[in-house]
Amino acid sequence: MSVIPGVVAINTFREAVRDRVLYNLIFFALMMIGAAILVGQISIGIERMVIINLGLSAISIFGIIMAIFIGVGLVYKEMEKRTLYSLLSKPIRRWEFLVGKFAGLLLTLVVNTALMTLGLGAALYCVSRKFERADATILVAVYFILLELALVTALALFFSCFTSPMLSTLYTLGIYVAGVFAPGIQGISQFTSNWVLAVVTRFIYYLLPNFHNFGVIAEAAHGDAVPLALIWHNTVYAALYVLLILVASAAVFSGRNLK
């Protein structure tokens, strides 16, 4: 087993830390402290729910912003700075470089998400002075957010292999938004009487990465359990989809003329 992807990943993580990417945690912490103080004053009986909704939504939004804006520059930046050429002149295969970049950004996001989850936990404890058994769903929601981030990162990396950061951002964001509204696309296929449209929308529904699968923030806020089958299926789905995108990325990147 090659250690090269691991080395690239560690360096990608270090670079992100050096770029002060984790500074967003300060903003997150301030927001959670402010929310913890404010919700006690302005809401009755739903303080916990507000904190959970706000915290998980913030974790998701911050993560997606990071995944897209860092992800789209992962390969492009290396080419712009010409560091990619010296790197690829060493015995590193292109797919190893890509996997390393992906793992490095994912590691950054995992650390970032873990720290934000701790912040959410602290704010939750400040508001209600206890943790409940149902709060375990919050961890499931965080796990689903991580799966979502892994997919977004892979998408950003894929586009980063062949186009500019600006276009990569647009493409990734577009697919993300379409993926979030995937059930709406499926809805069209159910209600249209035009069979061609029904087939096309159904195909698009299954083709798109379905980000709606990972949305359990409402369940976490209400303390409802998430079925184990869903956790398992979502995990396999995200893993396979990430693999799919990485394979496609490797194919595109390997075929690219870097001269």
Next chain:
Amino acid sequence: MLLALVAVPALFAICAALQMRIDVDTLAMNQDKEELLLRSGPLLQKLSLGYESLLADIYWTRVVQYYGVRAHKPGATYEQLWPLLDITTTLDPNLMIAYRFGAVFLSEQPPGGPGRADLAVQLVKRGIAENPDEWRLYQDLGFLYSIHLKDYKKASEAYLEGSKNPNAQIWMKVMAARVAETGNELETSRLIWTGVYSSTKDEQVRRTALQHIHSLDAMLGLRRLNESSEDYWRKFGRFPTSMQELRDAGLVGGTLQDPAGYPYVMGPNGVPQLDPKSPIQLESQQGSGTLR
């Protein structure tokens, strides 16, 4: 590259199969929970950054999907139908389809809908307030009052109000008259039919209006005779057997004829009736013995 050509479609196929399983998992979860995070139309209006019309279209699509998925499913609930329609019409107060079809969705009886005709009326009234020139909304309001709420007086008023719009079809007045007739508002109905008769140039409509006026006059005449017959019973302890007995008792006077010129006759149990040879056809039997 060859590996990618094989692996990518294969992985897509597996992901699609997996998605079908996830759809089953999430279906049970979503059936239990009907979530609408933002319920405030005015707030969404502000958040839409000037794209409220587009957002209204999206919300209307959501309404259709929400209703379509649940309609006629046993045990289906429609808790979010009103909030969704409320948001849609707040975002775009001129989205006529949302008022008209929304009212239909709301008023349908379970399992076809939530059976909330009261909310449907509220929705249509809001539509009228925002779009006073849309006579069809009065038509919908009249329909809701007459069919779902059985409030024929209000239904007739709604049809009549809508008929005042210069673009309204003539049958709005006809509907107002018919509904008033159904609700036993015979005088109102006659008044509206008379209006139809005098305002239309269409021969067919005029003929129909005249038939209704004659029918209503006959019903009103029978109603008066019926009241006299009951007075007779109170006075003599039995019902009159002929019109002459009513005359002799001083309870009625003048010519007792229907609008076609045929005399009214006394039926069994003192129930006045039309002469069997009379060409007049009563729209309903409310003017005769069924009152008793």
